[in-house]
Structure formats: C-alpha cells, structure tokens
Amino acid sequence: MKYIDGFRNPGAADALRDDIASLAEKLPQSGQPGMTDLLGEPASTTGVPACPSEHRDTKVRTTNIMEVCGSHTMAIARYGIRDLLPANVNLISGPGCPVCVTDTGYIDAAIELARRGLLIVTFGDMLNVPGSETSLAAARSEGLDIETSYSPTHALELAREHPDREIVFLAIGFETTVAPTMALLEEARREGIQNLTMLIAFKLVPPALQALMTDPDLHIDAFLCPAHVSAIIGADAYAPFTGEDGVPCVIAGFEPLDILLGLKGVLEQLVNGKACVENQYGRVVRQQGNQKAQDIMARFLKPADVAWRGIGVIPKSGLVLREKYAEFDAEKRHAITIPIGEIDPACRCGDVIKGIAGPFDCPMFGTVCTPSDPVGPCMVSSEGSCAAYYKYSR
Amino acid sequence: MPVHKEDRILLAHGGGGRLSRDLIDAEIVSRFGDGPLKGLPDGATLPISSDHMVFTTDSFVVQPIEFPGGNIGDLAVHGTVNDIAVCGGVPRWLSLGLILEEGLPLDLLRRVLDSLKAAADACDVTVATGDTKVVAAGQCDGLFINTAGVGEKLETFQLSPANLQPGDRILVSGPVGDHGFAVLAARESIHIQNGPQSDSAPVHRLVQAALPQAADVRFMRDPTRGGLASVLNEMVEDAPIGISLKEEHIPVSPGAHAVSELLGLDPLHVASEGRLLMVCSATSAPDILTAWQALPEGQQAIEIGEVTSEAGRVVLQTLMGGRRLVDVPRGELLPRIC
Numbered sequence: 001m002k003y004i005d006g007f008r009n010p011g012a013a014d015a016l017r018d019d020i021a022s023l024a025e026k027l028p029q030s031g032q033p034g035m036t037d038l039l040g041e042p043a044s045t046t047g048v049p050a051c052p053s054e055h056r057d058t059k060v061r062t063t064n065i066m067e068v069c070g071s072h073t074m075a076i077a078r079y080g081i082r083d084l085l086p087a088n089v090n091l092i093s094g095p096g097c098p099v100c101v102t103d104t105g106y107i108d109a110a111i112e113l114a115r116r117g118l119l120i121v122t123f124g125d126m127l128n129v130p131g132s133e134t135s136l137a138a139a140r141s142e143g144l145d146i147e148t149s150y151s152p153t154h155a156l157e158l159a160r161e162h163p164d165r166e167i168v169f170l171a172i173g174f175e176t177t178v179a180p181t182m183a184l185l186e187e188a189r190r191e192g193i194q195n196l197t198m199l200i201a202f203k204l205v206p207p208a209l210q211a212l213m214t215d216p217d218l219h220i221d222a223f224l225c226p227a228h229v230s231a232i233i234g235a236d237a238y239a240p241f242t243g244e245d246g247v248p249c250v251i252a253g254f255e256p257l258d259i260l261l262g263l264k265g266v267l268e269q270l271v272n273g274k275a276c277v278e279n280q281y282g283r284v285v286r287q288q289g290n291q292k293a294q295d296i297m298a299r300f301l302k303p304a305d306v307a308w309r310g311i312g313v314i315p316k317s318g319l320v321l322r323e324k325y326a327e328f329d330a331e332k333r334h335a336i337t338i339p340i341g342e343i344d345p346a347c348r349c350g351d352v353i354k355g356i357a358g359p360f361d362c363p364m365f366g367t368v369c370t371p372s373d374p375v376g377p378c379m380v381s382s383e384g385s386c387a388a389y390y391k392y393s394r
Numbered sequence: 395m396p397v398h399k400e401d402r403i404l405l406a407h408g409g410g411g412r413l414s415r416d417l418i419d420a421e422i423v424s425r426f427g428d429g430p431l432k433g434l435p436d437g438a439t440l441p442i443s444s445d446h447m448v449f450t451t452d453s454f455v456v457q458p459i460e461f462p463g464g465n466i467g468d469l470a471v472h473g474t475v476n477d478i479a480v481c482g483g484v485p486r487w488l489s490l491g492l493i494l495e496e497g498l499p500l501d502l503l504r505r506v507l508d509s510l511k512a513a514a515d516a517c518d519v520t521v522a523t524g525d526t527k528v529v530a531a532g533q534c535d536g537l538f539i540n541t542a543g544v545g546e547k548l549e550t551f552q553l554s555p556a557n558l559q560p561g562d563r564i565l566v567s568g569p570v571g572d573h574g575f576a577v578l579a580a581r582e583s584i585h586i587q588n589g590p591q592s593d594s595a596p597v598h599r600l601v602q603a604a605l606p607q608a609a610d611v612r613f614m615r616d617p618t619r620g621g622l623a624s625v626l627n628e629m630v631e632d633a634p635i636g637i638s639l640k641e642e643h644i645p646v647s648p649g650a651h652a653v654s655e656l657l658g659l660d661p662l663h664v665a666s667e668g669r670l671l672m673v674c675s676a677t678s679a680p681d682i683l684t685a686w687q688a689l690p691e692g693q694q695a696i697e698i699g700e701v702t703s704e705a706g707r708v709v710l711q712t713l714m715g716g717r718r719l720v721d722v723p724r725g726e727l728l729p730r731i732c
Contacts, residue, residue, distance in 0.1 A: 010714060078660070079716055080717045081714065083715075
C-alpha cells in the first residue's frame with residue numbers, strides 16, 4: 001500500500017494543480033463552448049461531468065479531454081479531480097467501461113442460456129446491466145443459476161467440481177481481460193474439460209477511438225488514454241490518432257497523481273500545438289505493449305464487428321473465438337446467436353458519451369431510465385454522466 | 395455429551411421428540427439455562443427499571459459462518475446490542491432464534507454458541523428466551539440466527555437526526571469497513587497477509603462513556619450494511635442540512651485498505667459491526683473523543699467531518715483536495731454480510 005500511497009500525495013497534487021492552472025491560461029480559445037451544470041455553477045466545481053447543449057455558458061470556451069477508460073472515470077470521481085481543474089478544462093467520460101457498453105442482445109443471450117438450465121458465471125457488475133426485457137439479477141431471482149465471480153478461474157473450478165453441469169463464463173472486457181481468460185481455455189483443454197464454454201463479448205479500444213475521431217459531431221481536443229489497456233496494446237497503438245489531423249494522446253495511470261500528470265501532459269501539448277503519443281505511465285506501459293498477451297489474443301481470437309450499447313455496431317471493435325476453439329464457444333456449442341440489441345430510439349446515451357447532448361436532453365432521463373432501472377450505459381455506470389446528473393437532481 | 399453418533403444436525407433434532415430435547419439440553423440449557431431460560435418456560439418474565447425500554451430485532455445469515463475476527467454467534471449478539479445502544483439504551487436481554495440446516499456439523503454449532511455465550515457475557519446481556527428449528531438440507535444455508543433485544547433507556551439521551559445543526563461534529567470510534575472486507579475476503583478466498591479482521595464488537599460502553607455530554611449528543615448510529623455512506627445519507631435525506639467529511643481523517647485499517655484497492659470497493663460503502671458513529675456539538679466533541687480513546691474499543695476514535703448547511707448532501711473533501719458526493723451504494727455490494 002506504501003507504493004500506492006506515493007501516488008496520492010496531497011502536496012504533489014497541489015503542485016500539479018498549479019501547473020495545470022497556469023497551462024490552462026495559455027490554452028488557445030478553441031473547442032466547444034463551456035458548460036454549466038444544472039445548478040448554474042461551473043461544471044468543474046461540483047464533480048458532475050459537464051455536458052454541452054442546454055447548459056452552455058457562452059463566456060467560457062473549454063478544452064474537451066475525453067478520458068476513454070472507465071477506471072479513469074471512477075478515479076476522477078473518487079478523488080474529486082474535476083474540482084481541481086480550471087473552468088476551461090472539461091473532462092468527457094468516454095465509452096470505456098466494458099460492462100456499461102455491453103449490448104442488450106448479449107444480456108438476452110446469457111439469460112436465454114440460463115433458462116436452458118446452464119450455469120452462468122459472470123463478473124458481479126454485469127448483474128444489473130439491462131437486457132431487452134430483464135437483467136441477470138432479475139433472472140437470478142427467478143431461480144436461474146447465475147453465479148458471480150471475481151476471476152474467470154472460478155468458472156474453471158466450477159467446471160471441474162460439477163462435471164454434470166454445463167458452465168458458461170460471460171467473457172467480457174477490453175484488451176486487459178482477454179489473455180488471462182484465454183489462458184484458462186488452454187488449461188481447460190489440457191485437462192480435457194468438456195463442460196466449459198464462453199459467451200464472448202471482448203471489445204477493443206483503438207477501433208472505438210477511431211469511431212469517435214471520425215464522428216463529425218464530436219469535438220474532442222485530446223484523449224487521456226487508459227492505463228491497463230495500454231500495458232497490453234502498447235503506446236504505439238495510439239499513433240494513428242495523433243499527428244497533423246490528430247489530437248494529443250496521453251497514457252496515464254489510475255492513481256490521482258497519474259491522472260493529474262496526464263492532464264498536465266495533455267495541456268502542455270495543446271499549448272505547444274503538438275499532437276503526439278505521450279506515455280506518462282512508463283512504469284507499466286511499454287512502447288510495443290505486452291507481446292505475450294497480444295500473441296495469446298491473436299492465437300485464440302479474431303476481430304469482429306460488434307455492438308456497443310448506446311453507440312451501435314463499430315467495425316472490427318470486438319473479438320470472437322477462432323474456429324479451432326469452437327468447442328469453447330458458447331454460441332456454437334449451445335446453438336445460440338448473440339443478437340444485436342435494438343437501440344431504444346429514445347436513448348441518447350450515444351450522444352451523451354460523445355458529449356453532444358446532456359442527460360436532460362434525453363426524454364427517458366429520470367423517468368423511464370434511473371440508476372436502479374437503467375437503460376443506457378451512462379445510467380448503468382454509477383459514474384456515468386446520467387447517473388451523476390441523477391444524483392444531483394434529486 | 396455426544397448428541398448423535400453422526401455429530402451432525404438431523405431433521406429429527408427439530409421434531410420435538412427425544413432428540414430435540416437432548417439437543418436443547420446439551421447445547422442451549424448448558425450455556426444459557428441459568429437465568430430466565432431455566433425450566434424452559436414459553437416466555438421470559440423480565441424486570442425493567444427504566445420508564446422506557448428499547449426493543450429491537452435483527453437476523454443474521456452471514457456466509458461464511460466463521461470469518462476472520464468472529465463468527466455468526468458473536469455477530470448476532472453485537473448486532474442487536476449495538477442497535478439498542480445507539481438508541482440510547484443499556485442492553486439487558488436477548489432472545490435467541492436458531493434455524494439449523496439438516497447436516498450442519500455439531501462442532502460448528504458448538505463453536506458458534508460458545509462465541510455467542512462469551513459475547514453475551516462480555517456485554518452483560520442475558521439470553522432470556524429462544525427457539526430452535528431444523529429445516530431440510532437446502533432450505534437454509536447452514537445456520538441462521540435471529541436475536542431480539544430489550545434494553546433500558548438512558549433518558550438523558552434525546553436522539554434524532556432532526557437535532558442536527560450546521561457546525562455539529564461527526565465522530566467515529568475506529569476504522570471503518572473491517573467487518574465487510576473480512577467477510578468478503580473470506581467468501582472470495584482472497585488470501586492476504588495481515589488481511590482484514592472483522593471489527594464485530596459491542597459499542598454500548600462507548601455510548602455510556604458519552605453520558606456526561608448526553609445533552610450535546612444529537613444522534614448515533616452503527617454503520618453496518620451500506621457503511622458510513624448509507625448512514626450519513628439517511629441522516630441528511632430530506633433535511634435542511636448536509637455533511638462534509640475529510641477523507642484524510644477517515645480511519646481505514648491496512649488490511650481493509652488492501653482489499654478495497656484489490657476489489658475496487660469504497661470503504662465508505664462497507665459494513666462495520668463494532669463501530670459507533672456519533673453527531674455531537676462542536677464544544678462536546680473533544681471530551682467525547684477523550685472518553686472514547688480511554689476505552690480499548692475507542693483508541694482510534696476520531697472526528698471525520700461536520701454538519702453543513704448544504705441541504706441533503708454528503709460531500710467528501712478528498713485526499714487530493716477535490717470534493718465529491720458520497721452516494722449510497724447501489725444494489726448488492728456484499729450480499730448477506732450480517
């Protein structure tokens with residue numbers, strides 16, 4: 001814990017805050033108009049993620065920095081980091097929580113498998129993600145066998161313990177979770193385990209960034225790039241988003257000082273008119289990433305077009321099992337197809353994630369869609385923009 | 395005295411016949427049979443010396459039944475004793491309802507009852523009445539306990555969240571979240587050296603230590619399920635006041651801190667089972683803290699924040715100098731931890 005506490009030093013945070021403030025004064029007056037939150041205070045003073053549209057304060061121009069990763073979003077909220085930033089620096093929470101962007105169709109498929117009597121093993125935070133009709137938590141309350149676990153290895157243990165049961169692991173996550181989950185398949189094959197399959201919904205970060213970059217509605221001045229994902233894919237993976245037509249991409253760790261340092265790096269680039277990849281998390285992230293993990297990923301899986309809740313299908317943004325591992329593929333073994341979920345046409349999460357609409361612009365906000373009964377990813381995540389606005393508007 | 399050669403609970407132990415009687419004699423009467431339980435009457439007749447009594451009940455279904463720092467037995471005493479204590483009562487009497495699952499190892503039942511007895515003695519409460527049922531395998535998870543409690547009201551305490559005024563201080567008697575993290579680590583088989591130990595303990599002596607300042611004590615709670623965050627949010631709900639906390643002052647033990655980092659859980663959301671949260675006037679806070687710190691269970695007592703005029707909001711001043719809302723945990727964080 002000593003190691004972690006070193007990255008939470010209040011004195012160092014003060015110094016970084018001062019650096020960020022003086023850099024922000026030198027920012028070019030560009031980007032989206034600034035925002036105020038629903039209380040009329042500048043958004044950055046309340047911890048509520050700012051959103052444009054109706055809450056604009058035309059006097060302040062802001063620089064929009066998207067933190068792509070859900071763990072950054074959580075850490076920013078937990079340490080009140082928005083509160084430390086000048087009014088013209090705005091953080092937008094990107095689609096970087098793999099649970100929140102899980103499509104309704106995937107949840108429907110998992111529940112269908114449970115209804116057939118299979119034992120479903122899932123990460124706990126998937127329980128409340130809504131499918132088209134119900135959630136895994138509600139399905140479990142009907143008596144279906146749905147177990148939560150902190151680690152995929154639990155699925156393998158269950159498969160060993162219950163050779164008479166078919167176990168399905170809900171394999172979701174970004175690049176970080178892929179290699180350990182696939183290593184499990186290797187182990188299962190070695191042991192000759194026949195009763196374990198995976199319902200796969202792995203997602204990839206760079207294709208999502210690509211989709212956001214090319215979205216004409218979106219005005220992002222820089223990306224704060226994920227810590228752990230970058231450890232796998234490497235700093236070089238962000239090169240395509242930088243350069244002449246690109247934006248600064250700064251990789252930062254998840255500790256508060258890491259994030260402040262990352263934001264300082266972003267502002268330095270913006271002030272100096274640069275747009276390059278900067279690795280502020282050098283203690284973990286290498287230029288080429290983790291080759292071993294990348295090899296495992298390539299051996300077991302291949303890219304596929306997959307659906308992101310609230311955004312829709314993004315080309316080559318997911319991974320599916322290769323043919324030679326079909327025995328572990330829940331879709332093939334149990335003859336089920338993960339449907340592409342219908343996007344509720346009223347849900348504006350896609351626009352909220354992109355920062356082009358605010359929660360109040362959504363007709364379902366606070367009525368049909370609430371934290372205990374969420375529709376879109378911004379409400380599913382406790383730190384999503386809509387959930388945060390809901391918290392304040394009560 | 396062996397109750398059955400198999401040394402496991404059988405359905406017949408709940409059948410009301412010879413085996414039932416043997417179980418009650420060997421395990422219940424032997425431990426609790428000296429007081430009002432003597433002769434096993436249908437109900438207990440109890441002397442009460444105060445004008446008002448405090449009456450509460452709680453059920454305990456924790457898994458695992460035994461965890462680092464305690465088991466369901468002492469938890470069932472502390473939970474009910476603490477509910478009485480934070481209402482300004484002196485705990486006196488407990489009822490003991492046991493629901494046993496067929497197949498429960500008798501050794502485990504004995505360990506639980508030994509802990510329960512030791513905890514009751516330490517809290518100076520008496521098990522006055524009880525009931526034991528056996529259900530078929532699969533109908534409960536090993537062992538469930540219900541305890542109801544009766545206490546004598548300390549009339550000098552006038553406690554209500556409506557008493558809270560801006561400037562009042564928030565005190566906590568020790569590190570928060572240890573119980574929840576200990577149970578979670580045990581349940582998930584997370585093995586950490588010097589990992590969290592349950593803080594399961596009584597708080598009634600802490601309450602009594604604040605008696606000289608009773609007029610300045612506004613409200614008390616024990617932050618169990620939902621943790622500090624839930625208790626504090628309940629206090630300010632629909633109220634014209636809010637609460638401001640200082641993260642640097644909130645005590646979290648190293649073991650709990652490690653598990654919280656590992657699992658990404660906020661210690662403010664996690665249960666304690668032996669901590670007292672008190673709101674008191676600013677002038678009385680130093681004296682109460684001094685009195686608490688003189689007790690073994692209050693050595694790490696500290697002021698963690700104050701009441702504000704920011705209506706309905708619990709705000710945390712973070713270590714980094716930022717501010718954030720402290721929300722109530724949503725859904726199941728730690729199912730069945732008490």
